[in-house]
Amino acid sequence: MLPGAVLDTIKEDLLDWHGCGMSVLEMTHRGIEFGSIIKQAEADLRDLLHIPANYHVLFLQGGGHLQFAMVPLNLLGTRHCADYVSTGYWSERAMTDARQYGLVNVAASSESTGYDRIPPFEEWRLSQDAAFVHYVSNDTAAGVEFSWIPDIVAVPLVADMSTNLLTKRIVVAKHALIYACAQKNVGVAGLTIVIIRDEVVGRALPITPRMLDYKCHVDNASMFNTPCTFAVYVAGLVLAWIKKEGGLEAMDKRHREMSAKLYRFLDGSSLFENRVVRDDRSRINVPFKLRRPGLEDKFIEYAKANGLVNLRGNLALGLRASMYNAMTMQGVERLIEAMGEFERIHA
Amino acid sequence: MLPGAVLDTIKEDLLDWHGCGMSVLEMTHRGIEFGSIIKQAEADLRDLLHIPANYHVLFLQGGGHLQFAMVPLNLLGTRHCADYVSTGYWSERAMTDARQYGLVNVAASSESTGYDRIPPFEEWRLSQDAAFVHYVSNDTAAGVEFSWIPDIVAVPLVADMSTNLLTKRIVVAKHALIYACAQKNVGVAGLTIVIIRDEVVGRALPITPRMLDYKCHVDNASMFNTPCTFAVYVAGLVLAWIKKEGGLEAMDKRHREMSAKLYRFLDGSSLFENRVVRDDRSRINVPFKLRRPGLEDKFIEYAKANGLVNLRGNLALGLRASMYNAMTMQGVERLIEAMGEFERIHA
Numbered sequence: 103m104l105p106g107a108v109l110d111t112i113k114e115d116l117l118d119w120h121g122c123g124m125s126v127l128e129m130t131h132r133g134i135e136f137g138s139i140i141k142q143a144e145a146d147l148r149d150l151l152h153i154p155a156n157y158h159v160l161f162l163q164g165g166g167h168l169q170f171a172m173v174p175l176n177l178l179g180t181r182h183c184a185d186y187v188s189t190g191y192w193s194e195r196a197m198t199d200a201r202q203y204g205l206v207n208v209a210a211s212s213e214s215t216g217y218d219r220i221p222p223f224e225e226w227r228l229s230q231d232a233a234f235v236h237y238v239s240n241d242t243a244a245g246v247e248f249s250w251i252p253d254i255v256a257v258p259l260v261a262d263m264s265t266n267l268l269t270k271r272i273v274v275a276k277h278a279l280i281y282a283c284a285q286k287n288v289g290v291a292g293l294t295i296v297i298i299r300d301e302v303v304g305r306a307l308p309i310t311p312r313m314l315d316y317k318c319h320v321d322n323a324s325m326f327n328t329p330c331t332f333a334v335y336v337a338g339l340v341l342a343w344i345k346k347e348g349g350l351e352a353m354d355k356r357h358r359e360m361s362a363k364l365y366r367f368l369d370g371s372s373l374f375e376n377r378v379v380r381d382d383r384s385r386i387n388v389p390f391k392l393r394r395p396g397l398e399d400k401f402i403e404y405a406k407a408n409g410l411v412n413l414r415g416n417l418a419l420g421l422r423a424s425m426y427n428a429m430t431m432q433g434v435e436r437l438i439e440a441m442g443e444f445e446r447i448h449a
Numbered sequence: 450m451l452p453g454a455v456l457d458t459i460k461e462d463l464l465d466w467h468g469c470g471m472s473v474l475e476m477t478h479r480g481i482e483f484g485s486i487i488k489q490a491e492a493d494l495r496d497l498l499h500i501p502a503n504y505h506v507l508f509l510q511g512g513g514h515l516q517f518a519m520v521p522l523n524l525l526g527t528r529h530c531a532d533y534v535s536t537g538y539w540s541e542r543a544m545t546d547a548r549q550y551g552l553v554n555v556a557a558s559s560e561s562t563g564y565d566r567i568p569p570f571e572e573w574r575l576s577q578d579a580a581f582v583h584y585v586s587n588d589t590a591a592g593v594e595f596s597w598i599p600d601i602v603a604v605p606l607v608a609d610m611s612t613n614l615l616t617k618r619i620v621v622a623k624h625a626l627i628y629a630c631a632q633k634n635v636g637v638a639g640l641t642i643v644i645i646r647d648e649v650v651g652r653a654l655p656i657t658p659r660m661l662d663y664k665c666h667v668d669n670a671s672m673f674n675t676p677c678t679f680a681v682y683v684a685g686l687v688l689a690w691i692k693k694e695g696g697l698e699a700m701d702k703r704h705r706e707m708s709a710k711l712y713r714f715l716d717g718s719s720l721f722e723n724r725v726v727r728d729d730r731s732r733i734n735v736p737f738k739l740r741r742p743g744l745e746d747k748f749i750e751y752a753k754a755n756g757l758v759n760l761r762g763n764l765a766l767g768l769r770a771s772m773y774n775a776m777t778m779q780g781v782e783r784l785i786e787a788m789g790e791f792e793r794i795h796a
Contacts, residue, residue: 125451311549314658314661328632333639
């Protein structure tokens with residue numbers, strides 16, 4: 103979803119951006135028009151997240167998946183091991199790519215309890231010689247979210263924030279690298295945002311393709327190749343919208359309120375349920391199950407008939423309500439209403 | 450540039466695609482709506498280019514630059530050498546990345562004559578043990594274009610067609626791999642089209658990141674990660690537009706007519722000139738110089754005041770008129786008129 107106001111602006115700008123006579127879709131990435139768009143987007147991102155001056159902001163392509171390879175290729179250096187914390191599907195995918203280039207130490211995992219929680223920090227078994235520590239701040243599929251930042255100071259801390267960047271305030275300075283694909287909370291597919299501390303740039307392994315070397319993009323201010331110009335433009339609009347709506351505190355408040363309402367319904371339901379440990383429940387993605395088998399498809403159909411779409415999580419991992427930045431309390435209430443109605447019908 | 454009709458459709462579809470209640474900007478890539486968009490785009494591409502059944506079509510991210518690394522990583526195999534033909538700036542960039550993974554044999558080069566021609570095939574010195582032969586079918590910066598396809602049968606032939614794919618009919622079957630970024634003739638930045646023969650898929654070097662392995666994308670029908678959905682949608686609209694306009698024959702005719710008119714003007718001008726050998730002149734990109742020094746910036750300003758933008762080639766490589774698929778004869782005539790007027794003023 104995109105905020106309605108952002109969609110309206112895109113439509114308004116479409117044939118002629120700010121009177122320049124060109125659509126954003128037609129701009130060269132090296133012109134002053136796009137130059138002003140990408141600079142403003144970076145400025146707003148820095149402002150919202152309080153990004154310190156010794157961090158670079160990169161606008162890349164390839165999504166989280168390319169980062170799964172870029173992180174080990176750029177950060178392993180002379181060490182051959184990295185610590186990964188597994189909190190679900192996306193952690194596992196990140197590890198698969200990391201294993202191609204080094205030893206992955208699973209420092210902590212909630213696999214044995216069905217990824218229903220965030221492993222408490224005191225249980226993490228960090229290795230002595232890890233080049234970095236990697237965690238996924240919000241696992242979309244499992245519906246678990248870190249409400250705290252791991253206290254890692256000896257080695258670079260890396261976070262995949264693809265699904266909760268810009269949904270609350272975070273301390274960027276505790277991380278060496280943060281990455282997030284844009285299509286969840288910052289716009290549309292085709293853009294990956296990377297926030298990287300200066301000191302970890304320039305350590306890529308010799309086998310690293312140039313396009314996968316953060317230094318190449320830092321040195322060229324994200325213009326080594328043509329960036330996904332339209333996605334950068336949309337991200338800029340969303341960032342401006344977040345500021346106008348009250349910034350990250352306002353986003354966080356909305357996510358807390360929306361998710362609390364949905365969890366309250368689920369916990370009181372005799373048909374629907376969410377099994378995540380309460381303190382680790384995601385404010386963004388709420389997976390749920392139906393206690394009676396065989397009703398899932400019926401519910402999907404019922405919801406669709408009521409205008410509620412995209413409830414089927416990717417890859418057959420079950421049902422999920424995703425409340426990214428553009429979601430409204432009204433949308434959540436409509437979902438709860440439909441669930442309640444469905445429950446009454448099938449009680 | 451995008452065709453006016455395509456921009457209008459984008460604007461019309463923007464808030465609600467085909468009555469589905471969603472913007473294309475909001476669709477999940479795994480839904481039936483986007484599924485139908487990407488399938489139709491592939492079908493139209495196959496239809497226009499007569500792509501044989503033993504070729505896969507991939508919709509990727511990363512632009513030509515990522516292909517510069519993907520090609521050697523996927524095709525070098527057990528051989529350590531590849532033949533590259535250098536016809537300008539983009540060939541050189543492709544070679545830089547290839548050298549990271551193998552020996553690059555420059556089979557032919559027009560560097561000594563300032564990239565003013567395509568080296569004749571009889572002068573190519575192909576190596577015995579090359580894993581593949583790579584050429585750039587149209588060099589944007591040099592303004593040279595292949596009017597023939599190299600007759601390579603013993604090893605895979607690879608072509609970077611970023612700036613002239615879909616501007617004329619080509620024989621796909623003569624190539625093992627064709628790649629093109631979309632923002633020139635097929636829409637907007639963020640999408641790279643790859644057409645790859647089945648038999649060369651699955652040969653990636655072990656160091657290849659999964660996201661850079663063609664097999665990974667073939668196996669997942671371009672959905673291993675989230676594709677740049679909006680750019681795929683725009684490409685689909687452009688492909689449909691090309692068909693409606695009369696297909697590749699019609700595109701070719703336009704490019705020939707537009708470029709002929711511009712070359713005729715340049716050849717008769719006392720102020721402007723193009724130095725490319727006639728038979729190798731590009732139908733798409735026409736670089737030109739002013740015979741009198743110091744007038745370039747003045748001309749750019751003059752042209753801009755007359756509504757003609759983007760004449761400055763990237764990277765300070767001089768002036769250039771680019772006539773991609775969306776360009777019209779009217780646009781070319783306006784440029785020629787402005788050049789003629791400028792010539793009269795500064796004669």
